[in-house]
Amino acid sequence: MVDRTNRPSALKATDAAGPEAQVDIVGSGSSSKVIATLPSGESVEVLLFGATVTSWKSNGGKTENLWLSEKAALDGSKAVRGGVPVVFPVFGPPPKSDHPTSSLPQHGFARTSRWEFLGKSSAEDALGSNSVKLDFGLYSSGLTEDARKAWPLDFGLLYSVTLSKDSLQTIINVRNEGEQSFEFQFLLHTYFKIQDISKVAINGLLGVTYVDKVLNATEHKQSDNSVKITGEVDRVYASIPQNTTSIVEDGKPRFDVVRDNLQDTVVWNPWVEKAKSMGDFSPDDDYKHMVCVEVGAVQGWQKLEKGEVFEGGQTIKSLL
Numbered sequence: 001m002v003d004r005t006n007r008p009s010a011l012k013a014t015d016a017a018g019p020e021a022q023v024d025i026v027g028s029g030s031s032s033k034v035i036a037t038l039p040s041g042e043s044v045e046v047l048l049f050g051a052t053v054t055s056w057k058s059n060g061g062k063t064e065n066l067w068l069s070e071k072a073a074l075d076g077s078k079a080v081r082g083g084v085p086v087v088f089p090v091f092g093p094p095p096k097s098d099h100p101t102s103s104l105p106q107h108g109f110a111r112t113s114r115w116e117f118l119g120k121s122s123a124e125d126a127l128g129s130n131s132v133k134l135d136f137g138l139y140s141s142g143l144t145e146d147a148r149k150a151w152p153l154d155f156g157l158l159y160s161v162t163l164s165k166d167s168l169q170t171i172i173n174v175r176n177e178g179e180q181s182f183e184f185q186f187l188l189h190t191y192f193k194i195q196d197i198s199k200v201a202i203n204g205l206l207g208v209t210y211v212d213k214v215l216n217a218t219e220h221k222q223s224d225n226s227v228k229i230t231g232e233v234d235r236v237y238a239s240i241p242q243n244t245t246s247i248v249e250d251g252k253p254r255f256d257v258v259r260d261n262l263q264d265t266v267v268w269n270p271w272v273e274k275a276k277s278m279g280d281f282s283p284d285d286d287y288k289h290m291v292c293v294e295v296g297a298v299q300g301w302q303k304l305e306k307g308e309v310f311e312g313g314q315t316i317k318s319l320l
């Protein structure tokens with residue numbers, strides 16, 4: 001019997017989430033999603049396929065914070081282009097050979113697996129504002145045959161998505177449920193919706209060393225306080241001492257991304273040509289309205305021995 005003690009005490013989807021937050025399961029099969037709405041109108045939508053957050057609205061439900069491609073597949077046929085795909089157990093293309101992840105596809109299997117909805121719980125903060133937490137689980141037994149074959153290790157993932165009035169928290173708990181140790185990488189591939197990429201600055205990375213994947217994976221040091229995006233950007237910032245990366249738009253703070261036990265952040269914008277070349281990126285010029293700031297543990301590997309647990313994630317504050 002597999003020990004699944006990282007599962008929360010099971011709350012059924014039909015249980016009341018406190019007097020006020022509304023939680024519904026909508027759709028069926030691979031298109032099923034969980035929608036949670038606070039009494040003040042803020043909402044979050046999570047597709048069971050990939051446990052992908054596809055929408056997060058703050059500001060009483062008036063402001064969508066996440067970018068989602070018009071051509072994103074939302075039927076389980078491929079990873080979602082937009083929202084917050086979960087990357088596990090490998091980031092990017094896996095090592096070519098001699099690594100347990102070598103047979104996996106780019107970014108691993110978490111974003112293309114069907115997760116279980118484990119339940120919801122609600123809380124009230126000191127100021128009396130509600131929040132609602134949605135828990136999702138993925139276990140080795142829930143993988144497709146291909147994924148299980150490619151990575152035959154026993155693990156349990158518990159992913160908690162907490163919606164509060166002005167923030168969204170997404171936390172992963174990885175447990176080694178087998179006899180053998182394993183290594184993994186993890187990343188939250190958040191697509192932020194922004195008005196105009198030419199007015200965006202990403203702050204909080206000053207002095208950090210990064211690998212520039214556009215410039216042949218060369219290493220550089222961030223020497224400006226702000227990262228500006230004026231062309232294709234694909235950078236892996238590693239071992240960041242600051243906890244918060246800020247997205248500033250037109251001089252005004254737009255999002256704060258606070259890392260919890262994750263040391264790395266990828267900044268990605270495909271720009272003109274790459275956006276055009278991706279069949280599920282639409283409209284073509286929407287690279288102007290998105291930027292990915294992806295928190296993770298992607299430099300080297302996290303190792304878990306039998307029974308060990310890793311926990312890490314992010315809290316995003318919408319500052320509009």
Ligand SMILES: O=P(O)(O)OC[C@H]1O[C@H](O)[C@H](O)[C@@H](O)[C@@H]1O
Pocket residue numbers: 079092106107213234235266267268292294
């Ligand atoms: O096209 P995908 O597999 O979803 O990957 C999208 C992007 O993810 C990350 O940001 C990587 O750093 C990029 O190199 C990659 O292009």
